[in-house]
Structures are given as structure tokens and as C-alpha cells.
Amino acid sequence: EWIEDLKNKGYAPLKNPGTYGEAISDLSDESLEKILTWISQHQEEFMRAWLDGYTVEKPQLFYLKNKLTGKYLRKSKHTKDDWNEDIDRVETVNNKTKFTQQEIDSMQTGSYEQIKVEEEK
Known part of the structure; x- marks a missing residue:
């Protein structure tokens, strides 16, 4: 949802996602911290999701x-x-x-x- 929201606002993937500014202002500090930590640890997956799309798997x-x-x-x-x-x-x-x-x-x-x-x- 976050990637789609950023795309809809006209943003491109950035090397430092913390610089998205107002685009992420609606997130709590805790949620933002989790997202930024995940992106920093999974940069390639983030870029693949941004460029190629993604599917969220639901556990059985x-x-x-x-x-x-x-x-x-x-x-x-x-x-x-x-x-x-x-x-x-x-x-x-x-x-x-x-x-x-x-x-x-x-x-x-x-x-x-x-x-x-x-x-x-």
C-alpha cells in the first residue's frame, strides 16, 4: 500500500526513503521506522516490488x-x-x-x- 501511495503521489524510489517528506507524514513514527528499517535491510526486494509489482501472500x-x-x-x-x-x-x-x-x-x-x-x- 505504501509503494502504491507513493507512486500515486508521483514519487520515484529514492536511495534514502527517509527523504520522502510529506508523502509519509501520515504514518506514525513507529510505522515509519519499521518501513525504513525494512527497506534498508531489503533494498533489492524493495526495488523489485517498486519496478515489477508484488503480491502479498496470506498465510494458510x-x-x-x-x-x-x-x-x-x-x-x-x-x-x-x-x-x-x-x-x-x-x-x-x-x-x-x-x-x-x-x-x-x-x-x-x-x-x-x-x-x-x-x-x-
């Missing part, structure tokens, strides 16, 4: 269904460590029910079946 998400109980794993969005398995359906309002492979790999999920979340259209 999974539901975790207990093979024994048939219930889905959920994590409360309100507390840090509140994991439960008492829901029969996957969509709930205040709970996280979709997990990335990276999240799953960090948990002990031996008794859970991974069910791919189909992309919403």
Missing part, C-alpha cells in the same frame, strides 16, 4: 478440531493464556479460532486435526 489458516471430542480449539482474545476446547462451531465472536502453521507448530497439537480455512470470496 487452519481450524484445529480434536480428533476425540470433535470440538474446536479456540483462544480467548481477552486473555493471554485462555485456551479452551468447548465449542462445537468454529466461528465465535470473541475468540481466535484460526491458526497459522507457525502458531500450530509452536503448540502441542497431536490430538488435533488441521482443517484448512477456505478463502472468503
Whole structure:
């Protein structure tokens, strides 16, 4: 989005992106710092994205269904460590029910079946 915004404002890729001035004034200092740090560490990727375009990959998400109980794993969005398995359906309002492979790999999920979340259209 940032690259497209700069292009729409008529900017070209610069060796020092910190000199974009007003074009980036709508960003918080923290966001700007993250962007500039990433660009400085990935200059070639930044230029390829600017010149050739880019695709933002979305990670595959999974539901975790207990093979024994048939219930889905959920994590409360309100507390840090509140994991439960008492829901029969996957969509709930205040709970996280979709997990990335990276999240799953960090948990002990031996008794859970991974069910791919189909992309919403």
C-alpha cells in the first residue's frame, strides 16, 4: 500500500526513503521506522516490488478440531493464556479460532486435526 501511495503521489524510489517528506507524514513514527528499517535491510526486494509489482501472500489458516471430542480449539482474545476446547462451531465472536502453521507448530497439537480455512470470496 505504501509503494502504491507513493507512486500515486508521483514519487520515484529514492536511495534514502527517509527523504520522502510529506508523502509519509501520515504514518506514525513507529510505522515509519519499521518501513525504513525494512527497506534498508531489503533494498533489492524493495526495488523489485517498486519496478515489477508484488503480491502479498496470506498465510494458510487452519481450524484445529480434536480428533476425540470433535470440538474446536479456540483462544480467548481477552486473555493471554485462555485456551479452551468447548465449542462445537468454529466461528465465535470473541475468540481466535484460526491458526497459522507457525502458531500450530509452536503448540502441542497431536490430538488435533488441521482443517484448512477456505478463502472468503
